[in-house]
Amino acid sequence: MASTSLLRQSIVTLNGLLLLLTLPMLVSITYHASFTQFLGPLALILFLFLKVVVHSAIYGVLIQLASGEEKFFSYRLMRENARALSSIYVVTHLIFVVSSLLIAQAVPAHIRPSLAALMAHWDIVFIYVFVSFVIHQRYLRPRNLPARRISVSVVEVSALLVLYIMEILVYYGSQQLPLGNYHLANVPTFFKFYIHFLECQFIARLIFRQYPEVLASYHPSADIILVNPIGAGVIFGLSSLVLLRLYPPFFVVLKALTPKHYRFKEYNRVMWRDEYYESGKLVALTCYTANAAEAYVIAKGFRERGSKVIIGGPHVSYMPEEALAFCDSVVIGEAEGVWKEVIADYQKGELKTTYHGHPLEAYYDAVHEELMQSPPYVAKDFIETTRGCKFQCHFCSVPGLANFKVRQKPIEQVVALIEKIRPYTRNFHFLDNNIYSNPVYARELFKALKPLKINWSTQCTIDIAKNTETLKLAKESGCGCLLIGYEATDIASGDQLRGKLGMVRKYQEYTKIIKRMGIQIKGHFIFGFEEDTFKGLWPFWKFCFLINPGISAFSLMTPIPGTKLYDDMLKEDRISNLNWQHYGLQSLVFKHKRLNNAVLSRLWPIICILFIYTTSQLIYLFILMIVLEIHYIVT
Ligand code: B12
Numbered sequence: 001m002a003s004t005s006l007l008r009q010s011i012v013t014l015n016g017l018l019l020l021l022t023l024p025m026l027v028s029i030t031y032h033a034s035f036t037q038f039l040g041p042l043a044l045i046l047f048l049f050l051k052v053v054v055h056s057a058i059y060g061v062l063i064q065l066a067s068g069e070e071k072f073f074s075y076r077l078m079r080e081n082a083r084a085l086s087s088i089y090v091v092t093h094l095i096f097v098v099s100s101l102l103i104a105q106a107v108p109a110h111i112r113p114s115l116a117a118l119m120a121h122w123d124i125v126f127i128y129v130f131v132s133f134v135i136h137q138r139y140l141r142p143r144n145l146p147a148r149r150i151s152v153s154v155v156e157v158s159a160l161l162v163l164y165i166m167e168i169l170v171y172y173g174s175q176q177l178p179l180g181n182y183h184l185a186n187v188p189t190f191f192k193f194y195i196h197f198l199e200c201q202f203i204a205r206l207i208f209r210q211y212p213e214v215l216a217s218y219h220p221s222a223d224i225i226l227v228n229p230i231g232a233g234v235i236f237g238l239s240s241l242v243l244l245r246l247y248p249p250f251f252v253v254l255k256a257l258t259p260k261h262y263r264f265k266e267y268n269r270v271m272w273r274d275e276y277y278e279s280g281k282l283v284a285l286t287c288y289t290a291n292a293a294e295a296y297v298i299a300k301g302f303r304e305r306g307s308k309v310i311i312g313g314p315h316v317s318y319m320p321e322e323a324l325a326f327c328d329s330v331v332i333g334e335a336e337g338v339w340k341e342v343i344a345d346y347q348k349g350e351l352k353t354t355y356h357g358h359p360l361e362a363y364y365d366a367v368h369e370e371l372m373q374s375p376p377y378v379a380k381d382f383i384e385t386t387r388g389c390k391f392q393c394h395f396c397s398v399p400g401l402a403n404f405k406v407r408q409k410p411i412e413q414v415v416a417l418i419e420k421i422r423p424y425t426r427n428f429h430f431l432d433n434n435i436y437s438n439p440v441y442a443r444e445l446f447k448a449l450k451p452l453k454i455n456w457s458t459q460c461t462i463d464i465a466k467n468t469e470t471l472k473l474a475k476e477s478g479c480g481c482l483l484i485g486y487e488a489t490d491i492a493s494g495d496q497l498r499g500k501l502g503m504v505r506k507y508q509e510y511t512k513i514i515k516r517m518g519i520q521i522k523g524h525f526i527f528g529f530e531e532d533t534f535k536g537l538w539p540f541w542k543f544c545f546l547i548n549p550g551i552s553a554f555s556l557m558t559p560i561p562g563t564k565l566y567d568d569m570l571k572e573d574r575i576s577n578l579n580w581q582h583y584g585l586q587s588l589v590f591k592h593k594r595l596n597n598a599v600l601s602r603l604w605p606i607i608c609i610l611f612i613y614t615t616s617q618l619i620y621l622f623i624l625m626i627v628l629e630i631h632y633i634v635t
Pocket of ligand 1: 231253284286331396585
């Protein structure tokens, strides 16, 4: 049992990285499928370059995961490993290839072909050499640990052998299979890579087992466990895993306000596993509506094992009673003003059931200091210049969360933070909900950002276009893109002035002004207003098409707790679905007066994708795809 546990752990790790494994597969397929025909030797160079980068990045990540130094895959790790290991990879590979050729030359001619075939696949030896070398350089040398003999059980050797044979079988087997279909032929390629990287992960774990002191150094016991649960649904789940793994700002806030002797463990949007539960800890979870179900399951699991659980965030701030069924305490509102009290009560063993974190008038300096001490990849995900929004749209929970006020971070703190991060990246996204909430502050901020020579993007309301001077300042300060909500539909009738500011008729004019200034627009559109009908989809599309943002995003009107819309729907008894997993803004969860819920729910994914492709600048890609498809059918 113990002999197979390392293999089992390796399989679990690798299964969490399936998407990552498609990368080397894509490199290989693209090369074989098309590049050779178009680019010739250039394709080979490009292929070798990509292969070196992708493979060394993946080997590096796998070794880090096996050591326990890192818990989760991220693109930051990929980048760092590609940079650090590419040259070692090239050198080891060259030595491996040259020595393989020399050995092949040395053997008698009649057994050479079969030996050559075998050697084409003995990259298991290469993996061993490469992984041992990296482990030695990274983990043993800095600790002055001598190399130890690796003891492996018979079962483990057999497992390695089976993997090796499977790799060869998949390769040769796939050549014999009648896989006429191009896509089907990719399946064995994927398996080959899967087995290859499984060998890598398994070998790394076998080596690390000889160095328990290294493993122990990465498993310090923590006092406080921070959790940002993954969002609901396949799309949000996948995007959370791969694209949107931002460092959660609330982790920074809690760390800043907790006495320094506490140690933290962090889980940021991971597929939850039972082995993450611990007893006797303080667990702090954040919760917005779409991830509430996941948050509650995790909270309950920790509580059952004897940990104390506290939940905060936009959802539970409005639904504290619901959350209390799964946790010990709920923090309503912002952590800044209340977390020190929570910790003091926890130390005394007297946690209250609810805490009220009233928004502080001023920014909390301790949080800024924490950010200044944090690594750039943490700090860059928590740059906000303002909190709150000057408008109160009936579907948005932000104004209420901010106590219907807008606060500004001192400009010198924003500048100091950006200066700290600038050597790491020049591209910034500010978390603000509306950077133009206070035009005077916005102008001063833009002036201060100008000398920093950065590119930035953020959310903003379209009224910024009314003031071309400010817009020009924004552009000069590095504004590359603004995310703008166009809350208007039924434009065809032209009579209903709706949306914030009642500026619907001017949306197009203002959009043009912003674009002319050289600022890209990410347009966010909502469907499902009270007046919306299926017939209205056509004028809605036309409206979005005429806005023609760089990228479009679409949501269905959703009554999120904490909004006027939610209160109205509750009063009118029109909420039809209270399963929070459907509150990711892509399902119709209330009884609409003019739209059929069942029909819209089925059609929405198609409508959404079509609209995204045809209303934004992705339309060029869309046209290209259609042309290629027609060309394919005709020829
Ligand atoms: C950045 C952002 C994102 C990012 C990352 C979110 C993340 N958490 O990782 C991305 C782009 C991925 C995103 C996506 C979505 N988001 Co969003 N997002 C935001 C935004 C603009 C900023 C969040 C933020 O980091 N603020 C700064 C930090 C410090 O604030 P905070 O997280 O709220 O934490 C504070 C308090 O809430 C509290 N707190 C929070 N957690 C905890 C935990 C404990 C223990 C304690 C004590 C206190 C505490 O203290 C903190 C400090 O003050 C907010 C709007 C806003 N201003 O809050 C919307 C917001 C959170 N998003 C929202 C929504 C609806 C979504 C989506 C579901 C829909 C969508 N299509 O946009 C998706 C979900 C994606 C997914 N994968 O599941 C809603 C949530 C409302 C709700 N009740 O659910 C918000 C409030 C916007 C809105 N207009 O209503 N989002």
